[in-house]
Amino acid sequence: MSDLIHSIPARLGNAMPERAGIGLKPDHFDMILEFLPDIGFFEIHAENYMVDGGPFHFYLERIRSHYPLSIHGVGLSIGAQAPVDEQHLNRLKILLDRYQPELFSEHLAWSTHQGHYLNDLLPVPYTQKTLRHVCEQIDHVQNRLGRRMLLENPATYLEFNQSSMSEAEFITAIVRETGCGLLLDINNVHVACTNHNQNSLNYIHALPLDTVGEIHLAGFATDHDSDGAPLLIDSHDAEVAPQVWSLYQATLALTGPRPTLLERDGNIPSLETLCAEANLAEQILLSQHHSKGEQRHA
Known part of the structure; x- marks a missing residue:
């Protein structure tokens, strides 16, 4: 872990509230500003805002003045063999400096190869060599951005024969080595563990739960592999x-309340529908707050 990260607070600015948020979608810009719904925070995909101006920034500046913000990257390709794209990293820093989000996160995955961008988040083998490389990438990103990042556990559809450790062991080693936090995607856990015939709760117990800075919830699609076994797809639709x-409830019993995002990137419903789903998460979070308070006074 670099010395610089030791001196950087876990969150810059105000701490993210332990509430439920939703993804910020252009379909809802005007309605959000008109009605200011009671929502915990909004999250954007960084790559959609890597321009100097335009309508996305026009609306985000106004919405940001009312709500906490999480920025979620999908294009750093931290797991790729090549170094992180410095131009992409520079654009990301400009965006983070501009909006000072409460949280910033990226994926444990790769999506670039020899200058080409692939339309997917692909898995890495869990080996010591990959571990060293990913840790070096994360150290560089955190030092360049001047802030801690959260690393999201992947949704996977295959496993590598050469892996020498479990996914939870790999993630734990990264977090302990680099000082980054964990974005715990509960849907990804369910998808990956179902696809690999593993126990989801055992997986979660093996993670560094003290470092969870945000939780993601989403929907999935169901298919079958060539043998007829269930194959879940992280579809977000x-x-x-x-x-x-x-x-999610079982996880919060272990972690306590954490900021929770309801992800929807396809078949976007009405703002009212998204807020209603976020309210379900909010009720679960509220019950955990009450449980935590009762434990303190017991």
């Missing part, structure tokens, strides 16, 4: 499934 809600 449906409401949160009952299994994911149950896993």
Whole structure:
């Protein structure tokens, strides 16, 4: 872990409230500013705002003045063999400096190769060599940005024969080595563990839960592999499934309340529908707040 990260606060600016938020979608810009719904925070994808001006910034500046903000990157390709794209990193720093979000996160994945961008977040083998490389990448990103980042656990559809450690062990080693935090995507846990015939709760217990800075919830699509076994796809185009809600409750019992994002990137419903789903998460978070308070006074 670099010395610089030791001197950087875990969150810059105000701390993110332990509430539920939703992704900020252009479909809802005007309605958000007109009605200012009671929502915990908004999250944007960084790459959609890597321009100097335009309508996205026009609206984000106004919405940011009313709400906490989480910025979620999808294009750093931290797991790629090549170094991080410095131009992309520079654009990211400009964006973060401009809006000073409460949280910034990226994926444990790769999506670039020899200058080409791939339309997917692809997995890495869990080896010592990959671990060293990913840690070096994260150290560089955090030092360049001047802030801690959260690293999201992946949704995976295959496993590498050469992996020498479990995914949870790999993530734990990264977090302890670099000082980054964990974005715990509960839907990704359910998808990956179902696809690999693993126990979701055992996976979560093995993670560095003390470093969870944000939780993601989302919907998935169901398919079958060539053997007829269930194959779940992290689609972000449906409401949160009952299994994911149950896993979320079990996780909060371990972590305590954490800022929670309801992700929807396809089949975007009305703002009212998204806020209603976020309210379900808010009720679960509220019950955890009450439980934590009762434990303190016991």
